[in-house]
Amino acid sequence: MTLARRRAHRGFLAGAVDRHLAILFPLPALLLVGALALYPLIYTILLSTRSYDLGLRGYSFVGLDHYVTALTSDRFWDAFARTFWFTLLSVAGSIALGLVMALILNREFRGARWARTAFLMPMVATPVATSLVWMMMFNPTLGVLNYLLSLVGLPPSVWVADPRLVIPSLVLVDIWHFAPFAMLILLAGLRSLPPEPFESAVMDGASRWQMFWRITLPLLRPMLVVVLIFRTIDSLKVFDIIWVITAGGPGFSSETLYVFAYNQAFKYLDLGYGSAVIVVFTAIVAGASVVWIRARERAWA
Amino acid sequence: MNPRTRRRLERGIDRALFWLVLAGLLVFFLFPLAWMVLSSLKTNVQGMAYPPLWLFWPTVQNYVDVFAKNPFVSYLLNSTLIAVLAVGVGLLFGLPAAYTMARYQQRTLGFLFLMVRILPGIAFLVPLFVIYRQLGLINTIAGIALSHIIVVLPLVIWIMAGFFEDIPRELEEAAEIDGCTRVETFVRIVLPLSKPGIVASAILSFIASWNNFIFVLILGGKDTITLPMAVYSFVSFEDVNWGGLTAAATVITVPILILSLIVQRYLAGGLTMGAVKG
Numbered sequence: 001m002t003l004a005r006r007r008a009h010r011g012f013l014a015g016a017v018d019r020h021l022a023i024l025f026p027l028p029a030l031l032l033v034g035a036l037a038l039y040p041l042i043y044t045i046l047l048s049t050r051s052y053d054l055g056l057r058g059y060s061f062v063g064l065d066h067y068v069t070a071l072t073s074d075r076f077w078d079a080f081a082r083t084f085w086f087t088l089l090s091v092a093g094s095i096a097l098g099l100v101m102a103l104i105l106n107r108e109f110r111g112a113r114w115a116r117t118a119f120l121m122p123m124v125a126t127p128v129a130t131s132l133v134w135m136m137m138f139n140p141t142l143g144v145l146n147y148l149l150s151l152v153g154l155p156p157s158v159w160v161a162d163p164r165l166v167i168p169s170l171v172l173v174d175i176w177h178f179a180p181f182a183m184l185i186l187l188a189g190l191r192s193l194p195p196e197p198f199e200s201a202v203m204d205g206a207s208r209w210q211m212f213w214r215i216t217l218p219l220l221r222p223m224l225v226v227v228l229i230f231r232t233i234d235s236l237k238v239f240d241i242i243w244v245i246t247a248g249g250p251g252f253s254s255e256t257l258y259v260f261a262y263n264q265a266f267k268y269l270d271l272g273y274g275s276a277v278i279v280v281f282t283a284i285v286a287g288a289s290v291v292w293i294r295a296r297e298r299a300w301a
Numbered sequence: 302m303n304p305r306t307r308r309r310l311e312r313g314i315d316r317a318l319f320w321l322v323l324a325g326l327l328v329f330f331l332f333p334l335a336w337m338v339l340s341s342l343k344t345n346v347q348g349m350a351y352p353p354l355w356l357f358w359p360t361v362q363n364y365v366d367v368f369a370k371n372p373f374v375s376y377l378l379n380s381t382l383i384a385v386l387a388v389g390v391g392l393l394f395g396l397p398a399a400y401t402m403a404r405y406q407q408r409t410l411g412f413l414f415l416m417v418r419i420l421p422g423i424a425f426l427v428p429l430f431v432i433y434r435q436l437g438l439i440n441t442i443a444g445i446a447l448s449h450i451i452v453v454l455p456l457v458i459w460i461m462a463g464f465f466e467d468i469p470r471e472l473e474e475a476a477e478i479d480g481c482t483r484v485e486t487f488v489r490i491v492l493p494l495s496k497p498g499i500v501a502s503a504i505l506s507f508i509a510s511w512n513n514f515i516f517v518l519i520l521g522g523k524d525t526i527t528l529p530m531a532v533y534s535f536v537s538f539e540d541v542n543w544g545g546l547t548a549a550a551t552v553i554t555v556p557i558l559i560l561s562l563i564v565q566r567y568l569a570g571g572l573t574m575g576a577v578k579g
Contacts, residue, residue, distance in 0.1 A: 018483045022405045029398035036451050037417045043428035104323050119330055124561040126512045128529035129550035133337040136543055144353045237421045240514045265427050266519055275427050282424040289419045
């Protein structure tokens with residue numbers, strides 16, 4: 001069959017589909033996202049101006065009252081501060097550790113591929129399951145971590161049962177989970193670096209240390225920014241680890257914004273107030289991501 | 302010290318330091334997983350021993366108990382069914398979207414799907430909870446699978462857009478000159494060429510659905526207990542049975558670890574939504 005005749009065989013519909021492919025192909029996915037994400041998001045914003053608890057206290061318009069209540073409550077600001085420290089410590093820790101891991105794996109040695117595989121395991125393991133294992137290891141009387149401390153002559157700790165230690169302990173779990181993620185991206189970055197700057201630095205007699213600070217790190221900047229973006233967003237949103245290990249306790253001492261929002265909306269079923277907290281929290285995550293994404297565009301440019 | 306012995310000494314220290322750091326890192330990252338498996342093979346008495354036991358006669362009793370005393374098989378089926386449904390719909394709806402996103406550089410579209418990945422799950426959960434109650438979707442497998450599409454769809458779209466971009470345009474143009482419609486080109490040429498990408502994105506989103514906790518925590522019930530929910534409730538209604546707990550945790554984690562080995566190569570691209578290739 002000649003080309004022209006085959007073309008003619010295409011029905012009117014096929015031609016129309018082809019012409020509007022750019023709209024028709026993404027349309028089903030867009031409708032799904034609209035129904036499951038966009039509509040709920042707008043609904044949450046509307047709910048945040050209402051008093052609503054599934055019919056017990058009616059459904060009345062309260063304006064911005066919930067926002068005022070949240071932003072003037074100590075519990076909110078405590079949760080805010082905890083989220084900030086949790087994110088800062090976890091992001092810094094996982095990137096530093098991930099960078100060390102990437103530098104190690106970037107060398108050639110026997111078993112390098114096995115080591116890489118081993119490092120990747122915590123990242124994909126189910127957080128609920130591994131959190132329970134950590135909870136068991138944190139146990140003050142029978143836990144293996146205190147036993148390991150005693151081996152090196154350190155006094156036992158109560159870990160997550162201590163209001164001052166609970167955030168650092170949870171950060172440790174988050175770093176364990178996600179430093180491998182930082183490693184993975186930084187390793188890809190290290191492998192894509194051009195060899196020339198390093199060769200000429202060796203000729204000039206630069207030390208390893210100098211090469212790391214003056215060449216590797218600056219060249220790695222775009223990748224570091226990518227890691228920073230994803231680690232920040234993901235650390236702000238940590239829920240599983242905290243909920244499983246401490247559920248925000250002891251007291252409220254590990255209640256981050258996510259846990260605070262969850263408690264208001266789904267534990268106390270105060271859906272109106274809960275929605276307001278969720279809107280504030282979501283705005284913080286969205287704001288942080290926009291700042292980082294802008295920074296990334298600059299770093300890549 | 303003459304320069305040659307000094308150089309040799311430096312190299313020795315360098316090498317010793319390298320292996321020391323590597324060993325330390327391996328211990329830190331593998332220990333919790335190893336401790337999980339080890340604890341699952343202990344009897345209850347051995348599990349409560351202090352100092353902790355390192356060498357003991359292993360028992361599989363905990364695994365037997367997990368399956369015999371709980372409907373663990375049905376939890377396993379729930380998790381699998383939800384993940385398969387979510388991934389299936391995610392691929393069906395996500396692949397065409399990813400294709401035009403890559404071909405027509407639809408940046409706004411990409412940004413929209415990226416925001417769904419970025420925003421916390423709880424941003425969508427209050428209305429879903431309210432709507433699900435009205436529609437009777439609470440505590441149904443279909444309802445949970447539907448909610449997991451929020452997690453799966455952005456992953457599929459961003460991973461696949463990266464793959465589609467790498468397919469040479471000439472192949473598609475050749476197919477069109479041969480008289481294929483663009484839909485035919487997509488189905489007959491582009492999709493078969495992207496098989497590794499489709500497998501990778503399917504597995505990565507399967508893992509994301511399998512591991513997900515908060516959607517089922519809020520929208521689920523006793524008929525939709527997934528593996529993370531099952532293990533989570535182990536702590537609340539039994540006094541700490543560490544053997545059973547770690548056996549259940551091992552059962553959840555091992556399939557995921559094996560699946561992840563298959564897609565190791567695509568992990569970096571998949572987890573950064575295509576920000577990193579390789």
